[in-house]
Amino acid sequence: MTRMAATRDGYGQALLELADNPKVVVLEADLGKSTKSLHFRKAYPDRTVSCGIGEQNMLLVGAGLASAGYIPFASTFAIFTERAFEQMRNGVARPNLPVHLCGSHGGTHTGTDGSSAQSIEDLAIFRTLPNVVVMHPCDDVSTRVLTMQLPALGQPSYMRTARNKTPVLYDGREDEIQIGKGIVLKEGTDVAIIACGVLVSEALKAAETLSGKGVNACVVDMHTLKPLDGALIDRLVAQCGAVVTAEDHNIIGGLGGAVAEHLVSNQPAPLERVGVPDRFGESGQADEMLEVMQLSAPHIAAAAEKAIQRK
């Protein structure tokens, strides 16, 4: 039986493990219970800064701390990171200060809170900022491992985590996870499905369905959207000749956009993008939202067949 866990728990666990580094500090905007930074707060209150419900201030308090050699981890809901976008742009990314921002409860998968809470733009907007590494891991293990790698990064980052549980894929496979390197979860030759976050497990399901139809799909966890693992994409294009991207994010500007940008500048190949079809969400359970937004495994499988037909 596959273990189920939420990526936000991996984030909270990583912060605790990072506490041995005295330069690590945690910033909260009244959502530590949700983003899971609360464990760090309980254990290390002196190194936790409450910024109240004030995300703009939080990002720049982080910048000030980073300018003095600290390594701040700031978190809030993904949607609320967006209101501090300019702070991230001018105060963090521009001077290249290593502030690590985590947006939890990202995507429509966050569910019943409804459209106001379902960030479908975060990956796109933070991807446009020079110096900023952008990640969206798929399980708690990879979230923990990627977060643990951040202090050595020396530049700012944005990581989206999810509220709800997803299948754990990397128990015992921690060594395979590295910022900026996509992970091939299943080799294949007919089509490459490149997914991130909560849709990685859906992509694996889609590959099973396709396998039953004689289609050999490759599945990749592209947990890092920026810098994008272009070398891996080049190999996938050479190997499969058709590509599908899958993400719980607007069809514009996220993983699909990043892969499309890479393809047009390198080796073009048929690309089908599975993502939120440029519309806002609504209240619903996580699995219901994946269906409403046409993001679930059957939709990914259909996109794969379409991409193959376009070869």
Added chain:
Amino acid sequence: MRTYDRRLFAQASKVAREGRRAVGERMSTSIEEIEEMARKCRVEIIKMVYRAQAGHPGGSLSEIDLISALYATRMRIRPDEPKWADRDRFILSKGHASPGMYAVLAEMGFISHEDLKSYRVLGGVCQGHVDSKWCPGVDFSAGSLGMGLSFGMGCAIAARLDKSERRAFVMIGDGEMQEGSVWEAAMAAAHHELGNLKVILDRNRIQNDDFCEEQMRMFDIPAKWRSFGWNVKEIDGHNMTEVMEGLDFLEAEENSNGPSILIAHTIKGGGISYMENNPSFHGAAPNDEQFKQAMIELGEVEA
């Protein structure tokens, strides 16, 4: 010669006094010396903006007496080691008023007077808005209003975590207070009792488009800050004796229980007659004729 009574420094911390010594021979303590430093800075401000035919003279002139006094007598800094970890921080949140800061940095020896010619020039040390990536002595890359106080709060928390007595001085503008994030920071800094966070408000009453009173009325500014839990003092920001007393207030041990703000009433464009209280010179350069007149008024050339 009017000299500043050094006894008034008595309330400042021991570390701060040692820091001033670190500044060394550049340190000025007499009122006349600081006033002369500010006059020289005014000349450079006008020259920078004139050469570039762009920039922000009004807010640079209103802040210059304050920044000159701060750097000359209070900041614990090492101009030959601008990244010295235990330096006091100065954050020019109203980063468009960069000519004022550049002129002071040149006076203090962080950059050369030759560097001032690079203001707004491609590849120049003196970017349009102060930028830590380009200019030694700049701690905060500014340009977008409402950000510096939050950054200063981060610097102050870092100092506390380091168990250092270094301070974070932040200069904000009055128009800038219309940015909501200023009040996020104001509330948070008081909550965290950041006694090492010192704000100077350049209350010059003019913003980009017009007088503040026309753009957005501010009502009782001291009461606003007091109600947010700050120590507050008001001064005339062009009266050097009052400026020094104001800086004493910021450094005073009795005000180390929480953040403090010095509200300095200033004149936008102060020191150049045709720029004073003239919203046109928030962000405009003098023409040839106006440049000559400014140099005469500042005593650089004879009429």
